Amino acid sequence: MDDVMRNPLASEKISKLVTRFTIPAIISMVVSSLYNIVDQIFIGQGVGLLGNEATNIAFPITTIGAAFFLTLGIGGASNYNLRAGEGRSEEAKYFAGNSMAALVLVGAILLVVIELFLDPLLHLFGSTQEAMELSRQYAGITAIGLPFWSLQIGGNHMVRADRSPKYSMLCMLVGAIINIILDPIFIFKCGWGIKGAAWATVIGQMAACFMVVVYFAGFSRMKLKKKHFRIAAKNIKMIIGLGMASGINQIALALVQIVMNNVLRKYGAESVYGADIPLAVVGIVAKVNMVFFAIAIGLTQGCQPIFGFNYGAKLYSRVRETYRTAAKAAIIVGIIFFACFQIFPRVIISWFGGGSEEYYHFAELYFRIFMLLTFINGIQPMSSGFFSSIGKAKLGMIVSLTRQVIFLIPLAIIFPIYLGIEGVVYSGPISDAAAAVLTIVFVVRECRIMKEAERVSAGT
Numbered sequence: 001m002d003d004v005m006r007n008p009l010a011s012e013k014i015s016k017l018v019t020r021f022t023i024p025a026i027i028s029m030v031v032s033s034l035y036n037i038v039d040q041i042f043i044g045q046g047v048g049l050l051g052n053e054a055t056n057i058a059f060p061i062t063t064i065g066a067a068f069f070l071t072l073g074i075g076g077a078s079n080y081n082l083r084a085g086e087g088r089s090e091e092a093k094y095f096a097g098n099s100m101a102a103l104v105l106v107g108a109i110l111l112v113v114i115e116l117f118l119d120p121l122l123h124l125f126g127s128t129q130e131a132m133e134l135s136r137q138y139a140g141i142t143a144i145g146l147p148f149w150s151l152q153i154g155g156n157h158m159v160r161a162d163r164s165p166k167y168s169m170l171c172m173l174v175g176a177i178i179n180i181i182l183d184p185i186f187i188f189k190c191g192w193g194i195k196g197a198a199w200a201t202v203i204g205q206m207a208a209c210f211m212v213v214v215y216f217a218g219f220s221r222m223k224l225k226k227k228h229f230r231i232a233a234k235n236i237k238m239i240i241g242l243g244m245a246s247g248i249n250q251i252a253l254a255l256v257q258i259v260m261n262n263v264l265r266k267y268g269a270e271s272v273y274g275a276d277i278p279l280a281v282v283g284i285v286a287k288v289n290m291v292f293f294a295i296a297i298g299l300t301q302g303c304q305p306i307f308g309f310n311y312g313a314k315l316y317s318r319v320r321e322t323y324r325t326a327a328k329a330a331i332i333v334g335i336i337f338f339a340c341f342q343i344f345p346r347v348i349i350s351w352f353g354g355g356s357e358e359y360y361h362f363a364e365l366y367f368r369i370f371m372l373l374t375f376i377n378g379i380q381p382m383s384s385g386f387f388s389s390i391g392k393a394k395l396g397m398i399v400s401l402t403r404q405v406i407f408l409i410p411l412a413i414i415f416p417i418y419l420g421i422e423g424v425v426y427s428g429p430i431s432d433a434a435a436a437v438l439t440i441v442f443v444v445r446e447c448r449i450m451k452e453a454e455r456v457s458a459g460t
Contacts, residue, residue, distance in 0.1 A: 009085070009309040014321045022302030022326070024165035028156060028172040029298035033290040034180070039197040040287050042183045044353030047134065047194050049280050052352060054134035054194060056283020057127040057261065060254040061114060061139050065146050066153060067250030068106045072099050073154025074304070075243020077161040078389050079235075080222075081305050082242075085312025096158050097228025098235040100151065100216070105231075107150030114143040126261025128275055134194050141198035148202070148209035155212035161305055162222050167215055175208030241393045249384055249400035256404045256412075257286070263412055263424055271421040273362050277355070278421060281363045284352045289371065292337040296378035299326045300385030307389035314457065316450035323386055323443070330378030338374040341367045370428035376436045377403075383439045387446070395442055402438050407431035 009017065043051040076099020083092035114121065122135045152175060159168040179200050186196025216224060240247075261279060268278035303326050310318040340348070345367035346360055380403055387396035408431040415423030 009306055010313055010315060010318070014306070014318060015325060017306050018303060018322060018325045018329075021160070021165050021305060022299050022329075024169035025160060025302030026295050026298030028169045029294035029301065030291060031169075031172040031176040032153070033287075033294040034176045037287050037291065038176075038180050038183055039201060040284060040352055042187050043194055043197050044284070044351075046187045048353055049276060049355060049359070050131045050134055051194055052280040052283055053128070053131040053276055054138050055197075056257075056279055056286070057122060057125050057131060057135040058139035058142065059283065059286070060125050060257045061121070061143060063250050063254035063257060065107075065110055065149060067247040067254065068110065069103060069150045069153040070157075070250055071240060071243035071247030072103050072106065072150075073157035073243065074246045074301070074385070074388060075099065075239035075241065076154070077157040077304060078242040078308055078391070079238055080158070080161045081308030081389070082312040082391060085309035093222055093224055093228045094232070094235055095239060096161070096222055097224045098231050099239055100155055100158060101229045101231050102236055102239070103150040103154040104147060107147035111143055111146045114146070115140065118143075125258050126265050126279065128265060128279070130276065131279075138194050138198050141195060142201055145202035145205040148205040150209075151212045152205055152208040155209070155216075157301065157304075159212065159215055160301065163305070164215070165302065167211075171208045171211040171215075174211060175204040177204075178207050179204035242388050242391060244388075244393055244397055246385060246388060246396075246400070248397050249381065249404075252401055252404035256408055259409050260412060260424065263416055264421070267416045267421045267424065273358050273421065277359050277362055278424075280355075281349070281359065281366055284349060285363070285366055285371070288348060289337075289374075292333065292374065292378070293381060295333050296330050296381050297385065299330055299378070300382040300389070304385065304389045307386055308391075311390040314453075316454050319390065320447050320450060323447075326382060326386075327379060330382050331375065334375040334378045338371070341371045341374055365422070366425055369425045372429040373432035373436070377432055380435050380439050383443050386443070390446075392446070395446070399439050399442060403431050403435035407434045 040052060040055055043055055047054075076095050079095035080092045080099075083089070083095065118136060118140055122132065122139060125135075127135045152171065156168045156171055159165075159171070182200035182203060183197055186192045186200050187194075190196055192199070260282060264278040264282055265275045269275040271278075303322050306322045307319055310316070310322070345364045348367070349360065349363040380399060384396045384399040387393070387399060408427060411427035411431055412424050415427050417423070419426065
């Protein structure tokens with residue numbers, strides 16, 4: 001136990017730990033979201049409305065890939081942190097090694113599956129005939145980056161678990177900077193259009209992946225050996241168990257995207273906007289909202305080592321204090337984004353290219369109503385990550401499913417039957433409110449359980 005208490009995660013001031021771990025994690029996540037944001041801006045300016053629509057249609061591929069990579073990355077890091085907090089450092093290394101080996105394997109499998117079934121997938125994702133060719137070009141190229149992106153996303157969690165949050169941030173920065181530099185060169189100067197944006201993304205992912213490999217080859221504290229990378233079914237099962245909440249959250253997001261695209265295509269065609277405008281606008285809003293969720297997810301990912309280590313060491317008061325600190329930050333950030341979405345929707349949408357008055361009208365409507373409860377939305381993904389970090393994978397999974405699957409999808413299907421395209425818009429704040437209430441109930445209950453455990457421990 002003395003070795004455990006000497007670890008800064010168990011002894012350093014919580015506010016200082018949260019700041020040190022979350023800022024690099026937030027920067028990493030925001031930078032990661034910039035891959036899609038930057039592509040969208042340059043595509044909107046260089047290709048136009050159909051280009052924006054095409055990236056929205058292809059986006060579920062990115063989300064599905066993220067689901068697998070976050071499951072393995074977060075699950076591996078959570079198991080590593082819990083074992084390290086319990087003083088079982090050698091056992092912890094096997095979870096780290098197995099996680100990274102599985103990441104590479106899954107990335108390669110996804111690449112093959114997507115390339116083989118690209119057209120059927122794009123039809124399923126809601127592509128219109130007009131945007132099909134551009135969707136095919138963008139998705140077909142970005143799929144090539146999946147094996148590299150697997151280590152960039154999942155491997156970065158292991159870098160943070162190894163107490164190197166700044167290096168993790170650097171990996172993401174390098175990839176994003178390369179992407180930003182190459183986007184205008186490939187799209188405009190080389191004249192490659194949407195293909196140029198896709199290749200810029202892939203090359204950035206390759207660079208970030210290389211940096212993760214370099215870290216574990218020579219700079220990591222955990223000193224992994226060849227034996228740690230031999231995949232064992234029992235380890236993978238435990239990794240998936242703790243990472244599943246984050247993975248399901250992404251799968252749910254992909255499912256929402258697919259359902260929304262198809263609903264928007266159907267009811268948009270029956271409205272004054274047509275099918276292409278809603279599909280383009282919703283894709284843009286989703287990418288912008290990714291920046292907000294990147295901050296919320298970065299908060300919980302940065303706190304993950306603090307949650308897991310202190311929970312494993314039975315320092316429950318530190319776990320609760322960490323959650324309170326992160327939750328306050330998530331709400332403050334949510335209020336800032338809420339104000340931007342309500343006050344500047346036309347300015348934001350104009351960054352991604354121009355359009356008709358109907359285009360701007362639908363964008364303002366969607367920003368102001370669908371995103372109405374942005375100020376509280378950061379609590380749900382943060383709480384999902386919190387439960388996974390302390391080994392409560394089922395709770396984390398339930399929290400992940402509340403907004404997107406349990407509430408949003410049914411409402412987005414039912415409301416348009418009676419309200420048309422505006423029914424989709426109003427489904428957002430209602431599902432957000434229901435999910436927030438349920439999440440808060442679960443968190444309060446878990447905090448009470450930890451307090452009771454402390455009371456029993458103090459009485460023995």
